[in-house]
Amino acid sequence: xxxxQHPYGDAGIRFLVAAACLVVVVAGLRxxxxxxxxxxxxxxxxxxxxxxxxxxxxxxxxxxxAALCTILAAVGVVGVFGLIVGGSVNxxxxxxxxxxxxxxxxxxxxxxxxxxxxxxxxxxxxxxxLPVSGVFDLLGGTLGAVASFASNTxxxxxxxxxxxxxxxGFSAKLRAxxxxxxxxxxLQRMTRQVQRxxxxxxxxxxxxxxxxGAWVALLGLDFALLLGLLAFFLNFIPTLGSVxxxxxxxxxxxxxxxxxxxxxxxxxxxxxxxxxxxxxxxxLMGRRLGLSALVVFVSLVFWGWVWGPIGMLFSVPLTMVVKxxxxxxxEFRWVAVMLDANPRTLPPPTPAAGGTP
Numbered sequence: 001x002x003x004x005q006h007p008y009g010d011a012g013i014r015f016l017v018a019a020a021c022l023v024v025v026v027a028g029l030r031x032x033x034x035x036x037x038x039x040x041x042x043x044x045x046x047x048x049x050x051x052x053x054x055x056x057x058x059x060x061x062x063x064x065x066a067a068l069c070t071i072l073a074a075v076g077v078v079g080v081f082g083l084i085v086g087g088s089v090n091x092x093x094x095x096x097x098x099x100x101x102x103x104x105x106x107x108x109x110x111x112x113x114x115x116x117x118x119x120x121x122x123x124x125x126x127x128x129x130l131p132v133s134g135v136f137d138l139l140g141g142t143l144g145a146v147a148s149f150a151s152n153t154x155x156x157x158x159x160x161x162x163x164x165x166x167x168x169g170f171s172a173k174l175r176a177x178x179x180x181x182x183x184x185x186x187l188q189r190m191t192r193q194v195q196r197x198x199x200x201x202x203x204x205x206x207x208x209x210x211x212x213g214a215w216v217a218l219l220g221l222d223f224a225l226l227l228g229l230l231a232f233f234l235n236f237i238p239t240l241g242s243v244x245x246x247x248x249x250x251x252x253x254x255x256x257x258x259x260x261x262x263x264x265x266x267x268x269x270x271x272x273x274x275x276x277x278x279x280x281x282x283x284l285m286g287r288r289l290g291l292s293a294l295v296v297f298v299s300l301v302f303w304g305w306v307w308g309p310i311g312m313l314f315s316v317p318l319t320m321v322v323k324x325x326x327x328x329x330x331e332f333r334w335v336a337v338m339l340d341a342n343p344r345t346l347p348p349p350t351p352a353a354g355g356t357p
Contacts, residue, residue, distance in 0.1 A: 030306045037310055042159035044317070046167070047195050048202050049074050053164060071161045078153055081229065088226035095222065102255045190328045194321050200285050201317070205235035208276050215268040216249055221256060235276075237316050238296055242273040291319060295339050 029036060049070045056066035213228020221227065227249050234241035246269040254262035291299075296316060303315035319339070327336035 026306060033307050033311075037307060038156045039159055040314060040318075042156045042163060044198065044314070045074050045078070045156070045160045046163040047198050049160070049164065050167060050195060051199055053167075067161075067164045070164055071157070074160050075157055078157060082153060084225050084229050088223060088229075091223065092226075099252070099255050103251075106255065190325055193324045193328075197285065197320055197324065198317065200281075201236060204276055204281050204284070205232045208232065208235045208272060211272050212245070212249075212269060215272070216253075216265060219253070219257075219261060219265060219268075221249065221252055221265070223252070227252075233313050236313065237300060238277070238291065239293060240296060240300065241316075242269070242277065245269070246273075291316065291323065291339055295319065 052073060053066045053070040056069060057063060061069070209228045209230075209232030212231040213224050216227050217224035227245075230248065231242075231245040234245040237244070246266060249269065250262045250266050253265040296319075299315040299319040300312055303311035303318060305311075307314075323336050323339045326332040326339075
């Protein structure tokens with residue numbers, strides 16, 4: 001029983017217990033990354049693919065056939081990604097020494113130019129300013145991690161198939177378990193919001209990747225497919241993702257053609273990202289499906305620490321799912337308000353029929 005003279009005693013203990021539980025959960029997620037990450041990708045693919053299965057069913061396609069067609073579509077998408085990443089890893093490994101030498105020569109030229117202007121650079125070296133080999137090792141290591149993760153493709157697709165088949169009769173299973181009159185409005189609302197966010201974000205990211213890949217291919221850059229795929233994945237990270245995606249393309253253009261072509265590439269990235277990020281995406285998604293810049297940065301660092309490069313790619317979608325879930329509760333809605341970039345637009349939670357949210 002709590003002491004009325006110390007009303008904050010129990011609250012402090014609950015906070016410490018919750019913090020300890022959070023530490024244990026995070027440590028478990030980090031330790032189980034090899035198992036959790038394929039399942040996470042499978043859930044993402046299943047949620048994005050579910051509207052296709054629903055569309056087929058509305059056209060009176062039998063449920064098993066609709067599920068099979070959806071699974072085959074997911075297999076095709078994952079197969080294309082795997083081919084692009086696998087081929088790009090080999091090409092990047094063969095071309096890295098050549099670009100490394102060009103980058104070092106460019107830095108040496110910059111040092112000589114700085115020396116003529118009176119800057120004391122006599123004892124400087126290009127590798128002291130920028131660890132060229134480390135940069136290319138980091139890029140190669142990231143591609144290698146993605147390629148290694150792609151080796152779990154069979155497990156991912158098998159999990160997607162089971163999730164889609166389970167989703168076909170999940171509503172009937174809930175009604176059988178809790179009664180025909182039971183409604184799950186908060187759960188249904190949260191599911192619709194998460195699915196809407198992931199589908200719209202995936203569509204916008206795909207369009208961004210296609211346009212940027214076509215842009216760099218038109219300008220003659222190497223690795224156009226890889227740069228487009230990189231823009232697709234990084235577009236899930238608001239603001240920071242577009243900047244990170246532009247850096248490799250601009251640097252590659254500077255090494256391959258010079259600074260003038262690099263400026264043209266940068267302008268294309270800027271124009272496409274401004275159009276999609278400031279006009280198309282807010283119109284389709286709404287202002288309330290957003291995160292503050294600080295939350296985006298912290299989630300990027302946190303999930304990157306937990307799960308590495310793959311965690312950084314999924315950092316914002318994961319945080320957005322958590323925000324949507326918290327927004328549909330009464331006790332933790334204040335956390336969703338703190339995470340949002342436009343808290344005034346958050347509507348109050350609607351009362352649930354047949355139970356509390």
